Amino acid sequence: MGALNEGPLQLEVAGAGKRFGGVIALDGADLRLPRGVLGALIGPNGAGKSTLFDVVTGVTAPDSGRVRVAGEDVTGRGLAQIALAGVGRTFQAPRGFHSMSALANLMVVPSCRGDRLFTSLGRWGPARRRVRERAEAVLAKVGLEEHAETPYEKLSVGQMRLLEIGRHLMRDVSLLLLDEPTSGVVPSQQAQLGRLLGELCDRGMTILVVEHNLGFVMPLVSTVAVMDRGRVIRTGPPAEVQEDPAVIAAYLGVVEV
């Protein structure tokens, strides 16, 4: 994002506009996220961060503007379709499959022999076992290996969020969009989350995090975009953005470091 030319763009939003009834949620928002970057999207409440996420991930279609993922124009496509284009998104309130265990939550993700009606009566044992092994590995990666059989409803909020990310790691995702991942999470698990994001980014994942918890996100990311009233008003490295008077004016948040 910003002036530095950091290589090919994983995500590009150009002039996105969206209004809901009388309310203008997005007013020509521009965002450019290079590949392999860990970035933050911050801004005061009502700035349009979640709407921007919704537009990028296909939960709503923008009224104007374009969205490109890895060069491909995905404007107006639906949530599932954009997910298949390699985009993974978590939600403000953690979402998951509450009738299953943590491991089962992961196992259900990839396509597998036996996952359609007609093949469900056939032989899916070996394929399922392979999926299980993969799921166990991912579970370990997100640090939840002790909770494989824990029912989803018994997990803490932080664990649910880690699991949500884990689900996306079970498939082909190159762009991860996290919506307030530390909300409701205890500090020790926040640290765990931060480490995980850093590792993923080192391996080439592009990550964009919406956060109010500046203490968590500022030390973690290499670039920050600030939104206010439906537009991105400033982008750049965390240190510069924090000092910017326009940002401080728009955003009366106190930075807790």
Place this chain on the structure above:
Amino acid sequence: MVFGVVSGSYLIVATLGFALVSRTEKFLNIAHAELILGGAFVTYWLSVLEGWPLALAGATAVVAIALLALVVGRVVYWPMRRSGSVVLLIASVGVVYILHGVLETAVKPGVYTFDGRDTTLLDVGGIRISGSDLLIVAAAVASVVALHLVLTRTGLGLRLRASASDESLAAGRGVDVRRVSSQVWLMAGALAGLAGVLLGLRGAISTDISFHEILLILSVSILAGFGSLYGVVAAGLLLGIVTEVSTLVIPAGYRTAVAFAMVILVLLLRPEGISGAMVRKQRA
């Protein structure tokens, strides 16, 4: 056409109580038609079998059904209010079975009519209409006006609208949500009881018609869009007129099917109904 308005008036009264509950308690209480049937039979029992004057019998029925609705609302639905609209919908099936079972056991199969229905045709400004029919239209007008006044002018109305939009917020502001809910049930029950009286005024009653009635009520509600009480007025009149007019072209047996087919079309093409409410799933 005139009969369409009468028909529509009845539908309005029948559906208003249902729509009220769907908006404030947030589920579809398909037992509403059983309440209406109950109102009709209580009126019958008091006026024909016990010899009470029709007006008194009707008024008592309204009160009785209001109380019945309150009991059902408090005993069955209130404890389950957090379980979600699907569970409440299924629970209302249970209530249908209980109420219908009681009615069917108490009432011998057959067709019943009220005595003292005024069926002589009067000439009102060129339109030929019976006294009973006029009463039905008047009742509808009175119900709509009364409900409107309650919702907009009284403290209850404000509290009701507050808890309808956000229960925890309203509770936080000191609204006694439980009491509001009870009052809603009383009003919905009263409207159902009144609809039952009107049902008897319109024609003969029997125990099997509650099924048909709930289909009509659902049809009106879907056309009106589930959030809106004023849409019910428009939808009720529309459906009343359409079903009466269509009997000129289509044999009577098809009438419910026609109403329902219209409803299916509305549900599929424009589920917001006439006045707009969230029906479609979130886009995935």
Place this chain on the structure above:
Amino acid sequence: MTYVISIVALASIFSLLTLALNLHFGLAGLVNFGIVAYFAIGAYVYAIVTQPAPGALDQYTVGLGWPGWAGVTVAIVAAVLFAAATGWPALRLRAEYLALATFAFAEVLNSLLLNVREIGNGTRGLSNVVPPFEKQLPAGDYELWFAIITLATLVLATLALTRLASSPFGANLRAIRDDELAAAALGKPVGRFRLEAFLAGAALAGLAGIFYASFTTLVAPDLYTADITFTAFIALVIGGVGSNAGAIVGAFALFGLEQAIKVVPLSEGASQLASSLRLIPFGIGLILMLRFRPQGLAGRWAH
């Protein structure tokens, strides 16, 4: 003794229907208030295909007189086609509205069967319906063998459904039921999975309808009313939503009781009274279960 056999046969038939409902509602989370429609279509199409051509006194127009197995195939295909046609638009509606839409479709179908005499003789219905395996059964113990075949079908269906539920497909259905948005965010084709489950359930319901038609030897609109759908729902909730065993237990209890009331000789008045009275404990049982033990007697429903 014949009472018991007929009760077991009928309860098995409705167990098939309740299992179909469990697939729709328990596994896939679809509130199908019109499942009787597929039941009816299976029955009617089977009757129409296997009936001889209409005679002078009949009002129906089509009777193909084909052998039983052809009838079974065509009937199940018909039920699936109807489900495809009605499900494709209706499945995208939110829960209560799906319930209403499916309910509406079932009522329109019932109305058509009643009023369009050319289909199936209106209220008189089509009679002399025989099961596809009629010729293979020894005439002496016909009812016993009918019950045995029905039970065997029930066992097979249960095995198949259990395998389906534990398969990756079953897991997908549960995921979509639990959180549709989260499933879509993973790229799952939610609509397609739902439709597959819907069609499978409809096929099973249609099969149950064929058995029912063979059992009663008559298809008439009054036999296929919403009461069947709702009794199946009550049976499922009491037995345990999500559990095949629960579905069967519930179906045997409720439908078995209904059949017992019809079959055991009581005076006319008592029979009538009993069939009205049974509505009350059904309703009370449903509400008590929902309130105090929502997972039913056997199930693991998470709502």
